[in-house]
Amino acid sequence: MSTTTTTTANGPAYRPSAAKRAQVWLANHFAMLTAILVLLYLFLPVAYTFAFSFNDHGKTNIVWQGFTWEHWQDPCGVPGVCGSLVTSLQVGAISTLVATVLGTMMALAMVRYRFRGKAASNVLIFVPMATPEIVMGAALLTIFVQGFSNIGISLGFTTIVFAHIMFCLSFVVVTVKARIQSLDPRIEEAAQDLYASPMQTFWKVTFPLILPGIAGAAMLAFSLSFDDFIITNFVSGNESTFPKFVYVASRRGIPAEANVIGFSMFVLAVLLVVGAQFVGSVRASRVKE
Amino acid sequence: MTALAHAAVDPGGVDPAPPAPEAAKRSWTAYLLLLPGVLWLGVFFLLPLVQLAAVSLQSRYPGFAGYYYRDLNFANYASALTDYAPHFARSFLYAGLATLLAFALAYPLAYAMAFKAGKWRNLMMICVIAPFFTSFILRTFAWSQILADEGWVVGGLELLHLLPGGQIINTPVAVVAGLTYNFLPFMVLPIYASLERADPRVIEAGGDLYANGFTTFRTVTLPMSMPGVLAGTLLTFIPAAGDFVNMELLGPQQGKMVGNVINDQFLAIPGGYPVAAALSFTLMAAILVMVFLYVRRFGTEELV
Numbered sequence: 001m002s003t004t005t006t007t008t009a010n011g012p013a014y015r016p017s018a019a020k021r022a023q024v025w026l027a028n029h030f031a032m033l034t035a036i037l038v039l040l041y042l043f044l045p046v047a048y049t050f051a052f053s054f055n056d057h058g059k060t061n062i063v064w065q066g067f068t069w070e071h072w073q074d075p076c077g078v079p080g081v082c083g084s085l086v087t088s089l090q091v092g093a094i095s096t097l098v099a100t101v102l103g104t105m106m107a108l109a110m111v112r113y114r115f116r117g118k119a120a121s122n123v124l125i126f127v128p129m130a131t132p133e134i135v136m137g138a139a140l141l142t143i144f145v146q147g148f149s150n151i152g153i154s155l156g157f158t159t160i161v162f163a164h165i166m167f168c169l170s171f172v173v174v175t176v177k178a179r180i181q182s183l184d185p186r187i188e189e190a191a192q193d194l195y196a197s198p199m200q201t202f203w204k205v206t207f208p209l210i211l212p213g214i215a216g217a218a219m220l221a222f223s224l225s226f227d228d229f230i231i232t233n234f235v236s237g238n239e240s241t242f243p244k245f246v247y248v249a250s251r252r253g254i255p256a257e258a259n260v261i262g263f264s265m266f267v268l269a270v271l272l273v274v275g276a277q278f279v280g281s282v283r284a285s286r287v288k289e
Numbered sequence: 290m291t292a293l294a295h296a297a298v299d300p301g302g303v304d305p306a307p308p309a310p311e312a313a314k315r316s317w318t319a320y321l322l323l324l325p326g327v328l329w330l331g332v333f334f335l336l337p338l339v340q341l342a343a344v345s346l347q348s349r350y351p352g353f354a355g356y357y358y359r360d361l362n363f364a365n366y367a368s369a370l371t372d373y374a375p376h377f378a379r380s381f382l383y384a385g386l387a388t389l390l391a392f393a394l395a396y397p398l399a400y401a402m403a404f405k406a407g408k409w410r411n412l413m414m415i416c417v418i419a420p421f422f423t424s425f426i427l428r429t430f431a432w433s434q435i436l437a438d439e440g441w442v443v444g445g446l447e448l449l450h451l452l453p454g455g456q457i458i459n460t461p462v463a464v465v466a467g468l469t470y471n472f473l474p475f476m477v478l479p480i481y482a483s484l485e486r487a488d489p490r491v492i493e494a495g496g497d498l499y500a501n502g503f504t505t506f507r508t509v510t511l512p513m514s515m516p517g518v519l520a521g522t523l524l525t526f527i528p529a530a531g532d533f534v535n536m537e538l539l540g541p542q543q544g545k546m547v548g549n550v551i552n553d554q555f556l557a558i559p560g561g562y563p564v565a566a567a568l569s570f571t572l573m574a575a576i577l578v579m580v581f582l583y584v585r586r587f588g589t590e591e592l593v
Contacts, residue, residue: 027502035401038394039413042420042473045431049423052434062434106326113319121323128334130523130580131573132531134548138555138569139337142344142562166333169326227425229534234555246426250538254430262427269422273415 046266053259060253071256075264078255084245085261087157091241092225095164100218102165103172104210110173111180128170136167137234144235155237163235164228168221175220179213180206212280219276223269345566357562365567373550373568377575380546383461384529387468388476391525392518394469395476399517400510402477403484404492417477429467429538436463436539459541467535475524483517484510519587527576547572 016024026033055061056068076082110121128136144159153159187209191201229243236244246258345365347357402413420428436442436457446452457463491513495505511518533548540546551568554561 029405031397031401032405034397035405035413038398038473039416041394041470042417044435045428045470046420046423048431048434049427052431062437063439102326102329105322109319109322113316113322115316115319121327124327124330124335128330130527130577132527132548132576134531134533134551135341135569135573136334136337138551138565139341140333141555142566143337143340146344147340162333166329169329173326223421227421229426230532233552243424243426246424246430247534250426250430254427259427262423266419266423270415270419273418277411277415 049259050263061256071260075257075260078257081257084240084242088242092222095225096222098165099168099221103169104176106173107176125170125173133230137231141234156239159235164225172217175217176213179210341566345570347563365563369567376547380530386465387529388526390469391473391476399480463539467539468529472525476521479520480517483514487513
């Protein structure tokens with residue numbers, strides 16, 4: 001920016017050469033141009049997934065063989081694909097619900113209270129995020145197989161949900177914590193000055209204010225759960241989730257029906273995020289008025 | 290880590306409010322609030338790790354694959370460290386390269402979002418997060434199509450005589466490319482979060498003091514974004530070092546990473562539990578030590 005103003009400030013007589021102007025333009029837009037290229041790079045495989053959902057493929061869906069609507073007309077046409085999708089949605093819903101409730105409670109305790117063992121709790125919340133998934137998956141497998149099977153819990157739907165709640169929990173805590181930390185405590189103090197009980201203060205003041213944070217945490221938890229493969233692969237036994245179905249199928253070529261489902265989830269999620277942003281901005285402008 | 294969550298949830302950013310007066314609150318409520326979550330992490334995170342440690346010292350019943358007895362068999366660790374040293378080396382090398390590449394790609398993007406995007410900022414944020422919503426295995430598989438021998442990438446490079454081997458897929462290059470791609474958003478979000486919190490006037494001041502663009506960047510902008518860079522490199526390196534999916538879908542048959550060994554020993558090879566557990570523990574310990582050293586060298590209080 002500053003370069004362009006100084007060159008024109010030299011007077012109307014001075015006109016930099018085209019090459020010079022191109023250079024200045026490039027310098028000013030370098031970050032933005034790189035950013036756009038990186039975004040295109042991020043979307044390239046998504047575009048491939050979309051394109052190959054129309055592939056009129058035979059046994060394997062690897063090379064382009066011609067256009068068809070067939071897979072979009074019957075996305076459940078391949079055995080197992082919709083069953084695994086339903087499992088993933090159920091696991092995601094239960095894990096998100098439990099992890100969001102437990103995580104929000106933990107976040108409230110961590111920000112709003114002072115207590116013995118706070119530092120230790122902080123470490124306990126942080127370490128799962130710094131542990132490679134494969135280690136968590138392996139650890140869960142050993143305890144499920146050598147310990148939990150003795151009390152009648154075998155690998156399957158239940159163990160997947162247990163594991164997913166665990167790894168979503170920490171992410172919910174940090175997300176909600178950030179939101180609570182950004183609140184002005186004077187708002188709550190004002191409520192108490194107006195004789196609101198602690199319960200009333202929480203449900204009428206604090207909770208509505210941190211709700212966007214909780215919603216964001218829930219979305220994060222759901223997307224972590226829905227897309228998890230590594231841990232799920234260890235603890236799922238014979239149960240199949242959508243990512244597991246895709247991984248197993250990838251050895252012989254993923255059926256285009258999986259591309260249809262994967263891309264549809266993408267569109268749904270983007271619409272949801274855009275919608276949430278829109279609601280957020282409408283609410284924000286109302287507050288300003 | 291907070292940086293990631295912060296950026297993921299609240300792209301608009303919020304001004305930090307004054308800290309809450311905490312002293313007045315009674316602590317038993319805090320324990321009640323914490324209890325269920327702490328119990329959950331105890332039973333499903335700490336306890337399994339203890340069990341994993343126990344398994345890593347177990348011995349096999351000779352002739353009965355899949356049956357183990359309690360023992361203090363440190364030979365499992367010796368095997369993990371000697372037989373699989375190349376796998377560890379590859380994991381850390383590929384994850385390190387992917388982290389560097391992701392940083393090189395993520396920084397300009399985060400910078401543009403924070404300082405150049407204006408009203409496009411939220412849209413760009415959505416674009417960074419959106420690819421997450423297509424299953425990462427589908428996207429990784431798409432890379433195997435993009436980088437395939439008959440694909441346009443290989444064709445283009447061969448046309449320019451830039452590809453002496455004539456192949457990308459099934460090579461370590463494809464693995465590093467896949468790792469870079471898959472964990473890039475984890476690098477972008479925290480860097481963006483810390484740049485977004487930086488005061489642009491401080492950067493302008495650098496220019497006012499006659500620093501050129503690069504000097505301002507090196508001495509003002511980059512240090513201000515260090516908490517984000519730190520969180521981003523950890524969030525990229527840790528999952529990349531433990532990953533096996535990219536190697537499985539994009540990499541060569543020989544020369545796997547440690548994640549592949551752990552996965553196979555647990556799920557495909559009968560009787561592999563003890564050594565696989567020792568490998569997992571070694572991986573975790575190595576990563577924790579690296580994280581500790583790294584955070585001590587570059588760290589700020591903002592991390593934990």
